[in-house]
Amino acid sequence: MKRLTAYLSRLFMTDALILFGVVCFLLWLVNCLRSFDVVSVKGQSILTLAAQGLLTMPQLSIAFFYVCVGIGLARALQALQANRELHIIHTSHGLGSLWSATAVVAGAGVICVLLLSNFLEPYANRRLNVLTASVAADLVSSTLKPQRFTQVTPGVVLLIGGRSGDGEIQEFFADDRRDPETRRTYIAQAARVSTDGTNYVIELRDGSLQYTEADGRFSKVTFGRYDLSVDRLSQPMGVPNPLLEIDSLTLVSNAIRSGAWPQDVVSLLVNRASEGLRVIGICMVVLAVSGFPSGRRSRFNVPMEAIVMLLAFGERGISAYSPLGPSTGALLMIIGGGAVLIARTWVRPAPQVVTA
Template sequence: MISRFDRYLLSQLMMFFGFFALVLVSVYWVNRAVRLFDQLISDNQSVWVFLELSALSLPNVIRLMLPVAAFVATIYATNRLASESELVVMQATGFSPFRLARPVIYFGLIVALMLSVLSHFLVPMSRARLNERNLEVSQNVSSKFLSEGTFVHPARGITLFIGRIDQTGELGDFFLSDRRDPAAEVIYSSKRAYLARSDSGPKLVLLDGQAQRLDGATGRLSLTRFENFTYDISSFLAPRGSRWPEVEELPTAQLLTADAAALSGIGATVEQARFEAHDRIAKPFLPLALALIAFAALQGGSYSRFGLWRQIGQACGLFLVLFLLSNLADKAAAGRTDLLGLSYLVPASGMALGLAMLAWAGRGRRPGRSGREALA
């Protein structure tokens, strides 16, 4: 049974967690969405494509921000309860730091469950779909070429200009400069042109135009007029075909059981697959460790009329240290199967540190019994 105090503190933690998660995810997501919007608009993509790609990137953004939101929510909720003397009352009734931390543990486990669902299911699925849509966008010929009245550069050494685009799809006042060959630059211009599809890829059909070729060695300029001319544009388009999945897109069970032969087909190694799987298992417990450390840090120390800023600073310092150690452990364990235990080191160390800080905060306190029974 969850006591009245546990329900109260848990509700406070969840409320502030929802608020800070919304703020942090929104700020991080909007920052990425602005860059994505500029890129897609420059490629003449529609707003619907932008919304779809932004939504597909959201699960990974949430996964990154939830541990930070859990830490900030614990700091804020604990500081608020302390400033309003609610924690002081609970301590006076005989609640030890370990007893006070019970709803914090519940809160950390709830966030860990959310992160597990994201890490094992939602993020891999969204990444797979996002990479597929990015490939489709990169192979969209219309978005790369059909831009009226502006110079576009669909590939290195290629400059394209279309004066007008009719409703029938005909291109007017067409200009294309091909400088990919250093020995010769070719400029194609025509009054009319249109895109045509073929088995070997998309083609540009130019009507009533001319081709100017400048020889880089001799400096001679040759001019060729034509009534119709077909230009192959598939050479500077992204190659079509099936896409090999990335390690981050594979299910966790497959990452744990796949052998070297199966992973070599997608350009991955056993070490990469095992690290990704164990990282998905271990990282969801990081919010539990951060919540314990945040709560324990604010329980330690004596009363000060200036508030708990010193304890908050200590918790933030430990937060940064944990994330630094997590990054170092990830780099060390990424390429070696014998160091996969490092994936679990930071969450386990964080939880042990939080429990040790709770024990230190409870030194000298003698819990009573009647007060606890009255509020349990």
């Protein structure tokens, strides 16, 4: 690697990593504040709050990772132009080093975001579901106060009549309104929380399960014993998608072993792979816009950071509504950035001077 390429690579990566670290820390603090009921209401320690906020970070960090890479690259290129270093790079035939440094940053970003989306995020989802179920089980078994309504998760409210010394719960009541189409109500004379070492279960005895549909229809099922998984009460949207807890290597291995490629597995793998294309696309667009010196003075100087944010917003919108898949916006950025780069680096023939 040339010295100029190494210098530019360090400059681009430093700005991107600093911005990414600051954003991660701020979002972690916001997640902790949003989950503060884990400490204040559910009786957990501050370490549980910190762990819950940390485990939600991989999914959020994937969403803004390529934005941080693009802003870091743009800020570094603007600093080079302000110091006239960008002019020197172009006039001294250093354009190849500029392209190589951008490729190094894009390649490192692709590797990082693919590790996040394919391995770290599934692991964090798995640990977060276990932690959330553990908090809910502890809330039901020991922390929940008798004769007091307590919200386990948005849309789920619990009430118990009392608790005996051996952990037996009397008069258990749970109201689940997360599904707008169906309201579930669990009523039991007694309950107890148990675990098999992996999953937590609420053993309901001598009770009923009531369903209320959106159109007003009502149904009721009585039981002598009913095992209610804590996951059904602890997850904000009900039963979690088990595929989100499995890393991509395991998904591919299972598909190859079985010979079947379900559509939901393929869609999940494509979504995870598209994050790498976003990093490549944002780097190409930023290089095409800010990688060439300009001596023109504009009346209104639009910050490049705002342009990157708007570009990312548009890319997400296109990818979300495009029938071609989640990679549509990233591919458009790659095509558009590549076309601008080719146009700006195209060697035009010098005008011929006609002498009389």
